[in-house]
Amino acid sequence: MRFYSKKGLFIGAILWGTIAFLIGAFFVLPGGPEGKGETVTAVIICSLTIAFILWLWFATYYEIIGNHLRIVAGPFRSKIDIMEIKSIRPSRNIVSSPALSINRLEVLYGKWGIVLISPKNQKQFCEKLQKINPKIEIKQGKLKPY
Structure with a gap:
């Protein structure tokens, strides 16, 4: 099952602002190259x-395939064994991650693995993971159902 990343205003403003700046630079800067x-x-x-930037914006998603969570953010791909996931908790950490919103989930897995993701429907996402691995602890905080 595929879960697309929620697209937040803050991250969107940064990415689309960068695109606007790059395009506008050719028209605004005097002299040019x-x-x-x-x-x-x-x-x-x-x-x-x-x-x-467009590749990241339009191709960031999380996919549950068998016992693996596949994380795709444009050209970047990773895979996590769902049976190694220890806990999931809501986070607003703005560290660089495969997430297009600040409303994120912090997924702890393996010995020291941490990844921040932002599925649109956090509650359904966690439920699907818990069906595969009932030992996953969903820590305090309110999961976003959208």
Whole structure:
């Protein structure tokens, strides 16, 4: 089952603001790059950066496949054995993670593994994980049902 990442205003403002800045830089900055080579290089770098941000925005999700939780954030992919998940708790930590919202879940797994994710329906997500591994402890805090 696939759970898409909730898209929050704060992270959205950062990502879309970066895209707007990169596009606007060509129209606002006086003079611009000196030669044709610099212009082409600048366009390529900005285009690749914008493509990367859009890839993250539109392709961040969490998928439960058998006994594994697959985390996809654009080109970044990881897999966690659900049987190794110890606990899940709500978090508003803004550390870089495969999450597009500040309303996150902190998933503790293995010996020292921690990942922050932001499924749209946190409650349903946790219920699906607990069906596979009933030993997962859902710690205090209110899970978001949307």
